[in-house]
Amino acid sequence: MLKHEVVVVGAGLAGQRAALAAREAGRDVAIVSKLHPLRSHSGAAQGGINAALGAEDSVDTHIYDTVKGSDYLGDQDAIEFFCREAGPTVVEMEHFGTVFSRSPDGSLARRAFGGAGFPRTIYAADRTGLALLQGLWERLGIEQFTLYNEWDLMRLVVRDGRVQGLVVFDRIHGIFEEIAAKSVVLATGPAGRIYGRTTNAHTCTGDGIAVAYDAGAFVKDMEFVQFHPTALLESSILITEGARGEGGILKNATGERFMTRYAPHVLELASRDVVSRAIVTEVAEGRGFSGPYGGYVHLELMHLGREKIESRLQEICDFSRHFAGIDPVREPIPVYPAQHYMMGGIGTNIRGATNLAGVFAAGEAACVSIHGANRLGGNSLLETLVFGQQAGKAAAEYAAGAPATQLRAADLEAVETPLRAWSSRPDGEDPARLRTEMQQTMERYAGIYRNEADLFEGLKRIRALRARFERIRVVDASKVYNLNLTDAVEVGHMLELAEIIFVGAYARTESRGAHARTDFPKRDDAKWMRHTMAEKGPEGPRLSYTPVAFTRWEPKERVY
Amino acid sequence: MPADAISAKFDVRRWDAVAGGAPRYQRYELELAPHTPILSALLRIRDEVDPSLTLRYSCRSAICGSCAMQINSKSRLACETQVGPEMDRHGRIVVEPMRNQPVLRDLVVDQSPFWTQYDRIEPHLKLDPAHPMPEGRPTSMTPEQVERFKETPRCIACAACYSACPAVEADAAFPGPMALAKLYRFVVDPRDHATQDRLVRIQPNGLWLCLRCHLCTEACPKDVRPSERIRDLKEMAIAVQGGTERGSRHAIGFKENIEDRGLLSEAKLVRQTYGAAGMIGQLPQGLRIWRKKPEVLHKPRRIEGADELDRIYEALDRESEGAP
Ligand SMILES: Cc1cc2nc3c(=O)[nH]c(=O)nc-3n(C[C@H](O)[C@H](O)[C@H](O)COP(=O)(O)OP(=O)(O)OC[C@H]3O[C@@H](n4cnc5c(N)ncnc54)[C@H](O)[C@@H]3O)c2cc1C
Ligand code: SF4
Ligand code: SF4
Ligand code: FES
Numbered sequence A: 001m002l003k004h005e006v007v008v009v010g011a012g013l014a015g016q017r018a019a020l021a022a023r024e025a026g027r028d029v030a031i032v033s034k035l036h037p038l039r040s041h042s043g044a045a046q047g048g049i050n051a052a053l054g055a056e057d058s059v060d061t062h063i064y065d066t067v068k069g070s071d072y073l074g075d076q077d078a079i080e081f082f083c084r085e086a087g088p089t090v091v092e093m094e095h096f097g098t099v100f101s102r103s104p105d106g107s108l109a110r111r112a113f114g115g116a117g118f119p120r121t122i123y124a125a126d127r128t129g130l131a132l133l134q135g136l137w138e139r140l141g142i143e144q145f146t147l148y149n150e151w152d153l154m155r156l157v158v159r160d161g162r163v164q165g166l167v168v169f170d171r172i173h174g175i176f177e178e179i180a181a182k183s184v185v186l187a188t189g190p191a192g193r194i195y196g197r198t199t200n201a202h203t204c205t206g207d208g209i210a211v212a213y214d215a216g217a218f219v220k221d222m223e224f225v226q227f228h229p230t231a232l233l234e235s236s237i238l239i240t241e242g243a244r245g246e247g248g249i250l251k252n253a254t255g256e257r258f259m260t261r262y263a264p265h266v267l268e269l270a271s272r273d274v275v276s277r278a279i280v281t282e283v284a285e286g287r288g289f290s291g292p293y294g295g296y297v298h299l300e301l302m303h304l305g306r307e308k309i310e311s312r313l314q315e316i317c318d319f320s321r322h323f324a325g326i327d328p329v330r331e332p333i334p335v336y337p338a339q340h341y342m343m344g345g346i347g348t349n350i351r352g353a354t355n356l357a358g359v360f361a362a363g364e365a366a367c368v369s370i371h372g373a374n375r376l377g378g379n380s381l382l383e384t385l386v387f388g389q390q391a392g393k394a395a396a397e398y399a400a401g402a403p404a405t406q407l408r409a410a411d412l413e414a415v416e417t418p419l420r421a422w423s424s425r426p427d428g429e430d431p432a433r434l435r436t437e438m439q440q441t442m443e444r445y446a447g448i449y450r451n452e453a454d455l456f457e458g459l460k461r462i463r464a465l466r467a468r469f470e471r472i473r474v475v476d477a478s479k480v481y482n483l484n485l486t487d488a489v490e491v492g493h494m495l496e497l498a499e500i501i502f503v504g505a506y507a508r509t510e511s512r513g514a515h516a517r518t519d520f521p522k523r524d525d526a527k528w529m530r531h532t533m534a535e536k537g538p539e540g541p542r543l544s545y546t547p548v549a550f551t552r553w554e555p556k557e558r559v560y
Numbered sequence B: 001m002p003a004d005a006i007s008a009k010f011d012v013r014r015w016d017a018v019a020g021g022a023p024r025y026q027r028y029e030l031e032l033a034p035h036t037p038i039l040s041a042l043l044r045i046r047d048e049v050d051p052s053l054t055l056r057y058s059c060r061s062a063i064c065g066s067c068a069m070q071i072n073s074k075s076r077l078a079c080e081t082q083v084g085p086e087m088d089r090h091g092r093i094v095v096e097p098m099r100n101q102p103v104l105r106d107l108v109v110d111q112s113p114f115w116t117q118y119d120r121i122e123p124h125l126k127l128d129p130a131h132p133m134p135e136g137r138p139t140s141m142t143p144e145q146v147e148r149f150k151e152t153p154r155c156i157a158c159a160a161c162y163s164a165c166p167a168v169e170a171d172a173a174f175p176g177p178m179a180l181a182k183l184y185r186f187v188v189d190p191r192d193h194a195t196q197d198r199l200v201r202i203q204p205n206g207l208w209l210c211l212r213c214h215l216c217t218e219a220c221p222k223d224v225r226p227s228e229r230i231r232d233l234k235e236m237a238i239a240v241q242g243g244t245e246r247g248s249r250h251a252i253g254f255k256e257n258i259e260d261r262g263l264l265s266e267a268k269l270v271r272q273t274y275g276a277a278g279m280i281g282q283l284p285q286g287l288r289i290w291r292k293k294p295e296v297l298h299k300p301r302r303i304e305g306a307d308e309l310d311r312i313y314e315a316l317d318r319e320s321e322g323a324p
Helices: A013-024 A059-069 A076-096 A128-140 A207-214 A272-284 A306-312 A314-324 A379-401 A409-424 A431-445 A452-469 A483-507 B038-049 B083-090 B112-120 B143-147 B160-164 B166-170 B177-187 B195-202 B215-219 B226-241 B245-266 B276-282 B285-292 B306-321
Strands: A002-009 A029-033 A146-149 A151-159 A162-170 A175-186 A225-232 A249-251 A297-300 A333-342 A345-347 A359-361 A530-537 A540-547 B006-014 B024-032 B068-071 B074-077 B093-096 B103-105
Touching: A002 A013, A002 A162, A002 A379, A013 A029, A013 A128, A013 A175, A013 A379, A029 A151, A029 A175, A059 A076, A076 A128, A076 A379, A128 A379, A151 A175, A151 A207, A151 A409, A151 A483, A162 A409, A162 A483, A175 A207, A175 A379, A175 A409, A207 A345, A207 A359, A207 A483, A207 A530, A225 A272, A225 A314, A249 A272, A272 A297, A272 A333, A306 A314, A314 A333, A359 A379, A409 A483, A431 A452, A431 A483, A431 B038, A452 A483, A483 A530, A483 A540, B006 B038, B006 B083, B024 B038, B038 B083, B038 B093, B068 B160, B074 B160, B074 B215, B083 B093, B112 B160, B112 B177, B160 B177, B160 B215, B177 B195, B177 B215, B177 B226, B195 B226, B215 B226
Parallel strands: A002 A029, A002 A175, A029 A146, A175 A359, B006 B093
Antiparallel strands: A151 A162, A162 A175, A225 A333, A249 A297, A297 A333, A530 A540, B006 B024, B068 B074, B068 B093
């Protein structure tokens, strides 16, 4: 049996930073990742990472912007810590080797991002995530650690009140393995694929959140799902705010610049949720375009001229040409909002600790919470690094004091036996089919606008899909890289999270940040300024609530 | 179904290292809009026709580097290559796994040779204790200094270049275009203090094996231009070691290079649980036999007279850039 002191699951920015921290603390570290670390979805982030490094900016303003952006659901103690760590974190990444864009005086270049008081976002051209991922991976390469590449987390073994290890699946060889671990850091990233339209990669299936939930962890604030207003139709590849920042305009099928009705002053530059809701309303009320991939609106850049489009918006140009066959110099880009970020995740404290002894979490899979009801652009890359480091340190400390672990052959069998049954059924449910139906259900019933009847209906449908999942069938019999099997496992995870989203959204009878209830359009601080905590029960998620931590900032109405 | 749909024919190479047997080409036909990325088509095949079709993919936006494969005999990203133009040009779309890496199943290859070469160039900043990083603030670096990295920070480690490279095919000790482009990135980094050492050490480790065919640059989806950076490295290496290219060549030679292969495993900093060697031990006979099949071995060896050609190119390059 394999054995390590600290096992980090996931090798995006959060997982790598955790692994580095645990190594720096002198522990024996292993990383388990279903993708090679450099293929993690962190690499897709384009915009940048926030740190108040400018002379005119301050940590306090960054804190204030984050608190306000969170619609007062962010924990202010965590946000204060987070923003104070921002500067040192970015500087450290620079010292590790990240190649950032620079100003003529040799300092780090900064750009303005939505919801920020000052240009506070440090970037590396239009590939900040990739630059950070390379810089961190190359720094981590100096350390000794074991990489279990293309291995999937299947189960956490929690016994006698603490973690004992994990059961994993080696994709390449098609075998299950047990890894004894004194502490585990879950950094498995986003869960966007629960939705049909998402800017997230295909592999963002929320595995770590579901596995932690199964093991008894609290999952927090899952009903807060951020949508990005402008994703390419069909593929939902992100078209960044930059397109609108440079003067791109949105038009409906009647040729009307409809933002004049929703945000007459800032128009297309209104906040993400305002623009997303406007587009959804236009399409729902019949003023959108329609086609084989559903309703949409037009994002027009043509009036900016070839030169500006190709120089300032090169990435957007490439995306439109390569992935939609559209040339933005000559034609409008078809766009529609798509799921973009999960504010919720495995509930942790500032040190990344969960309610399960020895289990830590960080990154998009975790919820500290600094994003509250709505994340600000540029804050999530920072979160992966700041709290990745905290979780890695805390996991190392825990491992140093933990007694020997106990894994049993039965732990592995408990995972393997039912999965083998999936492959031996003569007939049953197809994972791809269940996934499609789940994604349609989320789009239709847990999208940008929500109401009681929809949420009730959606929950019913997800439960029906979960019942059908009991009869899931894997037809591919190969031992090598069996995607049919991993697809099935991922669909199971996503269905579990979908149920938590519905239950939390149904219960939360207010509108706050990304959670917009048409039947409860106002924020209700008296009743709902608290975190949703979901725990696995025999009948589905059991909800409880915890208070939001306040320090210096009194809740105000969130207007921009 | 979009109005402009075309009938796309895919011939996908299927093989499984455990099941063994002879590889076969399977035909799939789909009605698709011409701009459909080949990745989307393959995923539709997986979802609707054949869930056993196996490939790597993740981001579907040409940033994670997962989906490189041979498409009509060229190393391409499946997510960035559209169905229409391929059908127009070839009448069908032949999809095969990348080359120069053992096939595991269908389009999935064992990338450990590629990752090993990347590790081998020691891809991390090496500092001079006399010049530590500035405390509490970033290093100063001007936009001009950032320019010197050229396009190398864009590399997504997709290995399309590695798959296309005849020098890798001829000599597995050759680091390959990606690793050398990565080396260049560290050599020009103003924060790195091992420039000389890196340039001296890469010479017996394969720098001169590059055939200057530019196939890597042609294959690269991110315009990293590895062959141009390899040319830069050669120039810098000569400048550092002095003498002529001919001199460095004679002093170093291929023999040492082959002897140096022993360094491979030792230099691996990241221990992959199953590296290239472990992998072969793990998988049954099939893989081993398959790897020895003549089709894999009929690779063009470095051709006679290539040295002479190289020198001519080298001189031309220097002339056109006004380099000393
Ligand atoms: C298109 C896009 C653009 C963005 N732009 C920005 C931006 O400009 N600024 C910003 O701050 N944020 C941005 N974000 C958000 C930000 O990129 C993510 O929140 C962040 O990168 C998540 O990092 P992570 O380390 O938590 O997860 P990831 O980087 O996704 O890593 C997850 C890791 O977990 C592994 N894993 C997953 N499941 C398993 C399993 N079952 N077993 C083993 N391993 C597993 C994966 O292999 C991977 O290594 C963007 C997001 C998207 C989608
Ligand atoms: S130019 Fe050199 S590195 Fe590039 S493909 Fe040809 S031989 Fe390989
Ligand atoms: S150099 Fe280009 S082709 Fe080679 S790995 Fe990097 S991105 Fe891929
Ligand atoms: S799927 Fe990521 S590069 Fe193609």
